Amino acid sequence: MSTAFLYALVGTGLFALGLYALIVHAHLLRKILALNIMGSGVFMVLVALAKRTGDAPPDAVPHAMVITGIVVAVSATALALTLMLKLNAKSGHAELPDDRRE
Amino acid sequence: MTLLTWIFDSLLGLSLLWLAWRALACPNLFKAIVLFVAFGLLMALAWVRLAAPDVALAEAAIGAGLTGALLMAALAKLHPTEAHNDFAVPPEKNVTKVWSWQWLPAITILLVTTGLGYVVLSLPPYATGLSTEVAANLEISGASNPVTAVLLNFRGYDTLLEIVVLLLALLGVWSLNSADLDHKAAPGIVLDTLARLLTPIFILVAAYLLWVGAHAPGGAFQAGAVLGAAGVLLLLAGWRPRTGLMALPLRLVLVIGPAIFVIVAMLTLLIAGQMLEYPPTQAGALILILETAATVSIGVTLAALFLGGDPRKNNRNKNHT
Numbered sequence: 001m002s003t004a005f006l007y008a009l010v011g012t013g014l015f016a017l018g019l020y021a022l023i024v025h026a027h028l029l030r031k032i033l034a035l036n037i038m039g040s041g042v043f044m045v046l047v048a049l050a051k052r053t054g055d056a057p058p059d060a061v062p063h064a065m066v067i068t069g070i071v072v073a074v075s076a077t078a079l080a081l082t083l084m085l086k087l088n089a090k091s092g093h094a095e096l097p098d099d100r101r102e
Numbered sequence: 103m104t105l106l107t108w109i110f111d112s113l114l115g116l117s118l119l120w121l122a123w124r125a126l127a128c129p130n131l132f133k134a135i136v137l138f139v140a141f142g143l144l145m146a147l148a149w150v151r152l153a154a155p156d157v158a159l160a161e162a163a164i165g166a167g168l169t170g171a172l173l174m175a176a177l178a179k180l181h182p183t184e185a186h187n188d189f190a191v192p193p194e195k196n197v198t199k200v201w202s203w204q205w206l207p208a209i210t211i212l213l214v215t216t217g218l219g220y221v222v223l224s225l226p227p228y229a230t231g232l233s234t235e236v237a238a239n240l241e242i243s244g245a246s247n248p249v250t251a252v253l254l255n256f257r258g259y260d261t262l263l264e265i266v267v268l269l270l271a272l273l274g275v276w277s278l279n280s281a282d283l284d285h286k287a288a289p290g291i292v293l294d295t296l297a298r299l300l301t302p303i304f305i306l307v308a309a310y311l312l313w314v315g316a317h318a319p320g321g322a323f324q325a326g327a328v329l330g331a332a333g334v335l336l337l338l339a340g341w342r343p344r345t346g347l348m349a350l351p352l353r354l355v356l357v358i359g360p361a362i363f364v365i366v367a368m369l370t371l372l373i374a375g376q377m378l379e380y381p382p383t384q385a386g387a388l389i390l391i392l393e394t395a396a397t398v399s400i401g402v403t404l405a406a407l408f409l410g411g412d413p414r415k416n417n418r419n420k421n422h423t
Contacts, residue, residue: 002227003107003111003151003152004152004227005222005223005227006111006112006115007111007115007148007151007152008222009115009219009222009223010115010118010119010148012215012218012219012222013119013215014118014119014122015215015218016211016212016214016215016218017119017122017123017126018122018126019211019214020126020207020208020211021126021127023207023211024204024207025126027131029131029173029176029177029180030126030131030134032173033125033126033134033135033138033173034126036138036165036169037122037125037126037138037141040122040141040142040145040165043157044145044148045222047149047152047154047157048152049222049225049229050152050154050231051152051153051154052225052226052227052228052229052231053228053229053230053231053233054228056230056233057153057233057248058152058153058154058233059230059231059232059233059236060232060233060236060248060249060251060252061231061232061233061236061252061256061257062231063154063156063157063248063249063252064156064249064252064253064257064260065257065260066154066157066160067156067157067160067249067253067321067323068253068260068261068264068323070157070160070161070164070165070323071160071164071264071267071268071323071327071400072264072267072268073165073169074164074165074168074169074172074404074407075267075268075270075271075272075403075407076271077169077172077173078172078271078272078275078407078408078410079271079274079275081172081173081175081176081410082274082275082278082279082410082411083278084176084180085176085179085180085279085410086278086279088179088180094180
């Protein structure tokens with residue numbers, strides 16, 4: 001298996017781990033971590049598949065898109081963390097209300 | 103691929119998966135964030151292995167550094183009872199029901215992952231994508247680093263929108279929270295000295311990354327991230343800008359990147375008929391101007407995101423009380 005496909009599979013694995021944690025964890029900080037790891041997985045698949053050029057330099061377009069994505073991810077994380085802190089300040093919890101408990 | 107690089111790649115891949123799993127599963131949130139930062143640093147190593155040094159620089163500065171700082175700051179502000187522990191299933195949940203509902207997502211995600219893995223492996227092993235087009239037009243793009251050429255020239259539109267996204271996120275944060283602008287004593291003499299020593303070096307590194315981005319790995323985002331990191335370090339050391347600077351000057355610096363981008367986009371639309379289509383002779387200079395403005399805005403926006411609130415709201419509240 002070539003380097004590109006090895007890392008692409010690692011990327012899929014990261015995406016899966018993130019998605020699982022996003023669903024099973026109740027704490028919002030953990031959900032934000034999970035989203036970040038899902039994003040890292042997607043970025044890794046993109047960049048790994050850009051390297052399927054043999055010995056030639058890899059495709060620069062996915063690289064540029066991933067750099068854009070990393071910056072968007074950090075701004076989304078900052079906004080999500082602020083929303084979480086606001087919820088925490090209002091309700092004392094850092095979890096979303098669960099319908100089934102009522 | 104030699105055996106040694108294969109072993110290295112496999113080990114790196116496994117460590118990434120293991121760190122991600124530990125960061126998501128370990129009960130202590132503080133530990134989880136530290137593991138996440140380590141995960142980000144190993145990601146940077148993986149980007150280097152995938153011949154993407156530009157992405158590696160961005161990941162090391164933003165993915166590992168700034169995201170980690172933001173998460174730590176948020177954890178510190180959480181209510182103490184909420185900051186400690188996190189059970190995947192809250193303990194008061196019905197124990198007999200746990201089995202059925204906890205295995206359902208695991209099975210679903212296993213199926214999804216198998217499908218994704220199959221799709222990835224069924225892709226052709228050799229594909230050039232757009233690399234030939236990029237190489238063919240690199241001459242007239244104004245930058246010899248293909249990633250910078252794509253970011254600022256071929257796909258300048260995406261970069262313009264992305265800088266606006268950054269500004270929108272800050273507006274969101276500002277509308278939700280107000281920032282604490284009181285000067286704080288540095289937590290220790292080590293951090294204070296370190297911040298004083300490192301800030302000029304960070305600014306120098308940012309300027310270097312900005313300049314070198316035209317022909318080697320680097321560019322506006324990496325430079326902006328380093329500048330943002332300098333801001334975070336200063337804020338951590340207790341430094342706060344004077345309140346006079348927080349009103350109009352701060353806002354001007356925040357919008358200078360998007361504003362110059364929009365002006366250039368409109369001028370090129372009027373002159374060349376195509377948005378962000380630079381004349382080849384001036385492309386290099388235009389890219390440098392755009393990148394410089396973007397770097398300053400990105401750096402200050404990232405530091406302001408770390409401050410985590412509207413710096414002016416606080417003063418207004420104080421005046422009322």
